[in-house]
Amino acid sequence: xxxxxxxxxxxxxxxxxxxxxxxxxxAEPAAARLDPETAITRSRQAIGRAISDxxxxxSNDVRLSLSSYRGKPLVISLIYxxxxxxxxxxxxxxxxxxxxxxxxxxxxxxxxxxxxxxARHDTPTRLAQFAAIQGVKFSNWRLASGDSxxxxxLLRELGFSFEGAAGGFDHIAQTTIIxxxxxxxxxxxxxxxxxQVFIEPLKDVVYGSAASLSLSGFIDxxxxxxxxxxxxxxxxxxxxxxVFGSIIAACSLLIFGSILxxxxxxxxxx
Numbered sequence: 001x002x003x004x005x006x007x008x009x010x011x012x013x014x015x016x017x018x019x020x021x022x023x024x025x026x027a028e029p030a031a032a033r034l035d036p037e038t039a040i041t042r043s044r045q046a047i048g049r050a051i052s053d054x055x056x057x058x059s060n061d062v063r064l065s066l067s068s069y070r071g072k073p074l075v076i077s078l079i080y081x082x083x084x085x086x087x088x089x090x091x092x093x094x095x096x097x098x099x100x101x102x103x104x105x106x107x108x109x110x111x112x113x114x115x116x117x118x119a120r121h122d123t124p125t126r127l128a129q130f131a132a133i134q135g136v137k138f139s140n141w142r143l144a145s146g147d148s149x150x151x152x153x154l155l156r157e158l159g160f161s162f163e164g165a166a167g168g169f170d171h172i173a174q175t176t177i178i179x180x181x182x183x184x185x186x187x188x189x190x191x192x193x194x195x196q197v198f199i200e201p202l203k204d205v206v207y208g209s210a211a212s213l214s215l216s217g218f219i220d221x222x223x224x225x226x227x228x229x230x231x232x233x234x235x236x237x238x239x240x241x242x243v244f245g246s247i248i249a250a251c252s253l254l255i256f257g258s259i260l261x262x263x264x265x266x267x268x269x270x
Contacts, residue, residue, distance in 0.1 A: 039161040039172045043187050046159030050183050054154045056144035059127035064144050073110040073205040074178040080118035081126040090173050090191040091134045097198045104227050104236045109206045116145035179205040196229050
C-alpha cells in the first residue's frame with residue numbers, strides 16, 4: 001500500500017489519498033503501479049460530469065439501472081471482493097460515516113451503491129459474501145457489478161483508476177458523491193477520511209438542492225445551517241442556538257415583509 005498526501009490545490013482537510021494494492025504475500029513484483037498524482041488529477045477532473053445510464057447486476061442477481069437513482073443523491077464506493085487490505089477497512093469506515101449521515105440527514109434521503117470493479121470475479125455471490133462479511137445491512141445500500149465494457153465506461157466517467165498487480169489490483173481509494181441530477185459533486189479519498197469531508201458535501205446535495213418555499217424546504221434549510229460537527233464528541237449535532245436564531249430571523253423577515261406590503265397597499269389606495 002502506498003500512502004501519499006495530495007498537495008497544492010489537491011489538499012483535503014487532514015485527509016491522505018491512498019493507493020491500495022490488495023495482494024497476497026509474495027516475492028513476485030507488481031506488474032504495474034499507479035502514479036498517485038495522475039490518478040488524483042483524473043479523479044478530480046470528473047467532478048461535474050454526468051453519469052450515463054449503465055445497467056449493473058446486484059448481489060441478489062437483480063438488474064440495476066443507474067437511472068433509477070435519479071432524483072436522490074447517491075454515494076458510490078468502489079471495491080473488489082477479493083481485496084484483503086484496503087477495501088474492507090474502507091467499507092467499514094464508510095459504514096460509520098453513512099450511519100452518522102443517516103442519523104442527522106435521514107435514512108431515506110440518499111442511497112449508497114458499492115461497485116465491484118473486477119468484472120471477472122465480482123459475481124453476485126461474491127458481492128453478497130462481501131456484504132455479509134463486512135456487515136453491510138442498510139436498506140439504502142446495494143452492491144453491484146457488471147460486464148467489462150459496462151465497467152470500463154462507468155469507471156472512466158467516475159474518474160476511477162486501477163492497475164493489475166500481483167495477486168490483485170493497485171487502485172485509488174475513492175468514494176464519489178453524486179447529486180440528484182446524476183452529476184459527480186465531490187470525490188472523497190482514503191480509507192479513514194474525516195467525517196466532515198464526507199458529510200458536508202452530502203448535506204449540500206441533500207439539503208441545498210432541495211430548497212423550496214414549502215414547509216419541508218424551510219425545515220431542510222434550518223437543518224442545513226444548524227447541523228454542525230462537534231469535534232469533542234466526534235459526531236454531528238443540532239446547534240439549537242442557531243435553530244432559534246434562524247427562526248427568530250425568519251419571523252422578523254416575515255413581520256418586516258408584511259409591514260412593507262401593508263404600507264405599499266396603503267400608499268396605492270391613497
